[in-house]
Amino acid sequence: MLDKVRLDAETADTIEHIYDTLTEGGTLQQCLDLVRGATGAMEVTLEIETRGATVRHRCISSSAAEFSGDGAQDPDARSVLLATAGARITVECGTAHDDHYRLHLTPTHDGTPFPASRQDLAQDLLRHIRRAHRLAAQIDRSNQERSVYSSALDRLAVGAIFLDVQGKVIHATRVAQDLIDSRDGLQLTRGGLAAADAADNRALQSAIRGKLSQSDAIPRQKPQTLVVSRPSGGRELGLIVHSLRCQPEAPGGFAAVVMIRDPDRSGAPERAILRNLFAMTAAEAEVACSLTSGLSLDETAQSLNISRNTARTHLRSIFSKSGISRQTELMRLMLSSAAVLGMTPLAGQEE
Numbered sequence: 001m002l003d004k005v006r007l008d009a010e011t012a013d014t015i016e017h018i019y020d021t022l023t024e025g026g027t028l029q030q031c032l033d034l035v036r037g038a039t040g041a042m043e044v045t046l047e048i049e050t051r052g053a054t055v056r057h058r059c060i061s062s063s064a065a066e067f068s069g070d071g072a073q074d075p076d077a078r079s080v081l082l083a084t085a086g087a088r089i090t091v092e093c094g095t096a097h098d099d100h101y102r103l104h105l106t107p108t109h110d111g112t113p114f115p116a117s118r119q120d121l122a123q124d125l126l127r128h129i130r131r132a133h134r135l136a137a138q139i140d141r142s143n144q145e146r147s148v149y150s151s152a153l154d155r156l157a158v159g160a161i162f163l164d165v166q167g168k169v170i171h172a173t174r175v176a177q178d179l180i181d182s183r184d185g186l187q188l189t190r191g192g193l194a195a196a197d198a199a200d201n202r203a204l205q206s207a208i209r210g211k212l213s214q215s216d217a218i219p220r221q222k223p224q225t226l227v228v229s230r231p232s233g234g235r236e237l238g239l240i241v242h243s244l245r246c247q248p249e250a251p252g253g254f255a256a257v258v259m260i261r262d263p264d265r266s267g268a269p270e271r272a273i274l275r276n277l278f279a280m281t282a283a284e285a286e287v288a289c290s291l292t293s294g295l296s297l298d299e300t301a302q303s304l305n306i307s308r309n310t311a312r313t314h315l316r317s318i319f320s321k322s323g324i325s326r327q328t329e330l331m332r333l334m335l336s337s338a339a340v341l342g343m344t345p346l347a348g349q350e351e
Contacts (some may be wrong), residue, residue, distance in 0.1 A: 011124070015128045018035075023136050031132075041105040045059065045103070051099060105122055158261055159259070165212060168192055171254075180193075211242065238261040238263070271289060273339040280317075280318065280321060287311055287315060
């Protein structure tokens with residue numbers, strides 16, 4: 001009885017390590033090492049068939065020390081190991097229309113077979129490997145998606161601050177963190193978001209409490225908007241407070257988000273993308289970006305160290321290529337084009 005309890009505890013530990021390994025960025029190879037240790041196998045091999053438009057096959061193995069490295073490539077050593085194929089355990093899981101996982105366990109090369117209980121253990125471990133592997137893929141997709149969204153908000157100069165059910169700040173995008181760090185209108189107080197001005201802060205806290213107290217049982221209310229003044233004298237920050245659905249018992253869940261727009265900042269078009277979108281030259285892209293940032297034609301010429309006539313010539317060419325005729329249209333076109341998103345998917349890797 002005690003042996004069974006010990007084995008069950010060891011199996012539970014192995015399963016937990018499998019989930020921890022894959023969901024924290026580890027590899028299937030590391031999981032197979034765990035399986036080999038839990039089962040006492042000389043070699044463990046995992047086959048994965050991914051069924052989509054085409055069937056892709058992947059094979060990973062983990063062998064004992066004496067069969068790793070150069071020894072693993074020795075045909076005689078390998079033939080001795082595989083001579084016990086009749087004593088091998090093979091388990092599989094998956095469906096005909098889904099990813100299929102197959103696990104092979106080879107016992108010691110002296111031919112001693114596995115005990116009968118190893119079949120059930122192998123089946124259980126494979127089931128958890130498959131589940132953990134798929135869960136890790138979902139987490140990776142979610143992380144990549146969040147990174148792209150966050151980077152897109154940064155490129156558009158929009159900040160987002162996520163709060164938990166207690167109103168504590170859990171996560172802030174890059175633009176939002178910059179605003180908090182500047183302490184010019186917004187700041188952190190005891191882990192929560194606060195406005196520098198007392199009257200603005202009362203309005204902000206009221207909006208946050210209202211969104212955190214919303215119940216899933218009542219209809220979703222519209223987001224609340226407010227403005228926050230800035231001690232520096234800059235233009236007011238525009239805030240929108242949204243409630244988010246989260247499980248109260250889930251630690252670290254997002255319960256509300258505060259979206260921030262800083263009117264003194266704006267997304268800047270990516271010059272290389274402008275050149276591709278509108279067939280601009282490098283000089284024309286510089287002029288377009290400068291005008292989009294709010295500079296006049298004279299200021300653009302001065303900032304780029306070119307004459308006013310040269311700047312006007314570039315502007316006429318930009319108008320011709322983009323099919324517009326006024327400078328106000330140019331700003332609208334530039335800020336609504338894909339160029340303002342820049343290299344969004346890679347933005348999170350720039351640091």
